[in-house]
Amino acid sequence: MTDRNSEGGRGASRREFVGRAAGGACLLAVLPVRVLAAPPRAEESDETAVQLGYRHDTKSVDKKKYPRHAATQECVNCAMWQGTPADAWAGCAMFGRKQIAAKGWCQAWAPKPA
Numbered sequence: 001m002t003d004r005n006s007e008g009g010r011g012a013s014r015r016e017f018v019g020r021a022a023g024g025a026c027l028l029a030v031l032p033v034r035v036l037a038a039p040p041r042a043e044e045s046d047e048t049a050v051q052l053g054y055r056h057d058t059k060s061v062d063k064k065k066y067p068r069h070a071a072t073q074e075c076v077n078c079a080m081w082q083g084t085p086a087d088a089w090a091g092c093a094m095f096g097r098k099q100i101a102a103k104g105w106c107q108a109w110a111p112k113p114a
């Protein structure tokens with residue numbers, strides 16, 4: 001019969017502690033890598049952004065250059081938006097791995113299907 005207060009019980013407890021500590025250390029070692037691996041954000045000066053007329057803020061779109069633009073059009077309500085409505089930045093099918101702003105816009109904007 002095993003008694004937790006016996007030497008064997010303490011040994012098992014020590015093994016559990018060491019095992020859990022090692023597991024925690026592994027988790028801490030992985031977390032920073034995942035944070036560092038977050039996709040980069042697109043810049044308005046990026047080649048793709050310039051070609052698409054992308055702006056981080058839909059309010060700053062040149063209305064003479066893009067007459068079809070409407071103030072209600074934002075990346076967050078575009079069919080290409082890959083984030084949730086709560087995300088400030090997320091992926092877009094037009095920008096590969098780079099993230100774009102929820103309040104942004106480009107001339108590829110298309111309404112989300114209802």
Ligand code: SF4
Nearest residue numbers: 075078080092106109
């Ligand atoms: S395609 Fe849509 S989500 Fe992507 S940058 Fe243009 S407006 Fe934003």
